[in-house]
Amino acid sequence: MNYVLYAVPFFFLLIGLELLADRWRGRRSYRTADALSSLSAGVLSTTCGLLTKGVGLLTYSLAWQHLAWVEFRADDLWVWLFAFVFYDFCYYWNHRLGHERNVLWAAHSVHHQSEEYNLSTALRQTSTGFIFGWIFYLPMALAGVPPVVFLGVGAMNLLYQFWVHTRHIPKLGAFEWVFISPSNHRVHHAQNPVYMDRNYGGVFILWDRLFGTFQEELDEEPVIFGVTTPLASWNPLWANLQFYVQLWRDAWRTESWRDKLRIWFMRTGWRPADVAARYPQEKPDLARFVKFEVPLPRAQKWYAGLQFAAYVVAGTWLLGIGAGVSEVALCLACAWMAFGLYAIGALLENRPWALGVELARLAMHWPAFWLASALGLLPMGALGWAGLALYTLASLAALWGLPRREAALAT
Known part of the structure; x- marks a missing residue:
């Protein structure tokens, strides 16, 4: 179960x-x-x-x-x-x-x-x-x-x-x-x-x-949540890759072949001495800690939230049928999910290229859903295609309205 x-x-x-x-x-x-x-x-x-x-x-x-x-x-x-x-x-x-x-x-x-x-x-x-x-x-x-x-x-x-x-x-x-x-x-x-x-x-x-790893929560020491090397991103793909990329960069930069190998298995935070000297990392001062934030108009948050809700439904659907789906279909579903969540993350970060990625995401649904139907992953009858068309048109209309609302907020 x-x-x-x-x-x-x-x-x-x-x-x-x-x-x-x-x-x-x-x-x-x-x-x-x-x-x-x-x-x-x-x-x-x-x-x-x-x-x-x-x-x-x-x-x-x-x-x-x-x-x-x-x-x-x-x-x-x-x-x-x-x-x-x-x-x-x-x-x-x-x-x-x-x-x-x-x-x-x-x-x-x-x-x-x-x-x-x-x-x-x-x-x-x-x-x-x-x-x-x-x-x-x-x-x-x-x-x-x-x-x-x-x-x-x-x-x-x-x-x-x-x-x-x-x-x-x-x-x-x-x-x-x-x-x-x-x-x-x-x-x-x-x-x-x-x-x-x-x-x-x-x-x-x-x-x-x-x-010996227990620590009680202290009244005199309010908890500050997060990591000492902040992610500073809303993107789930970068969240999964950030520290691997940091380790890879340090392994590439060090001149010691021994350090290139052992950096992966050393204690967390350990860096080769030559890399640490040339590329020092600053840790945030907790006394002046400021949470990562990207100012966004409320309409853009609502748009991202509603688009994400569709991925929750899709993810739940996949959990329900995953045991009977081929590896090829699951690979395609993972790629579709990853790209969609990446696009939503770009919107939340207000990247200058986020609109282009979002349009690509909406366009990708059509071949993706056709392929999912062909692989037996998702039944798509006439009603399904009509629903996808309505969803796409509603999303495009909302996207067209976002810049106007943002401009209105700015004034």
Whole structure:
């Protein structure tokens, strides 16, 4: 069962409730572009995950079939309870190393780039974590946990983590001695020096207390969210590539062949000495920290938000049918999704070439939908083509009106 698919409506319902709580309490934990950026990263991650999840599942299944020390039964309750705890233990080390090694941080950093902290941040996920993430769960396969149990407890672990991404829930007393809570997970998303690289557990905070990585949220130290090398972009593609590009540039620039190789696996932030001297990196002064923002007229935000809603529907559709779709069709769907989210990101950043990219996106729908229909990915009858025509005309009309509204705001 795809637990995440069934959870999608509840995710957006809870995000809506959090927005109402913001208004009721006079807070502002959401910004339109930031939330759309986080959600775009999440949609891209789930879509690409349909294509890449086989990497982890295949290696896990092979290890379980050929290397398991014992054989557990999937219909025993104690096996599920054992696996639930075991999974979180493996997650702790996956998460911790994801902060402590350059190449692993390149994947995981996507989740931390938002300078806000709300339920949309929970859905901000990487599209490249599959490259190394599977390694950390192989001990479960060797211990004999069946793949169906592994997938089930993994989904439950992920779903649990959603609710802790909020600023509206205070400290929870004794609960926080055992479980991850919003308070101790806010610490995890901070860039304050006292909070950095702490509280790695997914469900249980016990691992952090046991291995010395626990840090309580302090009243005298308000949390500043984000990363020390700001993304400064609303584009989900660049969010996934930023740190890889930085590592590649440093590896290319260094004159040491040893450093070209080891930079990928050194502690996060390590750079070759010759590169650091020639290309120093400045870290933002938290005392004068300013969140990344691009001024936009309200109409442009609404346009981007409505266009993004169409990709949420498409992504949910793909989650529902993904198991029965060919790899070729999934590759095309991922490319279509990536380009569309890239175009929306360009609009949110108000790039001078964003209009051209947006027009290309609207034009691309026609051959893309024809191909999707031919591959059996999307049934397109006369009603479907009429709906696409209406959507395209409405989008073009809205685009034509945006410059006029922007000019009106400027005056």
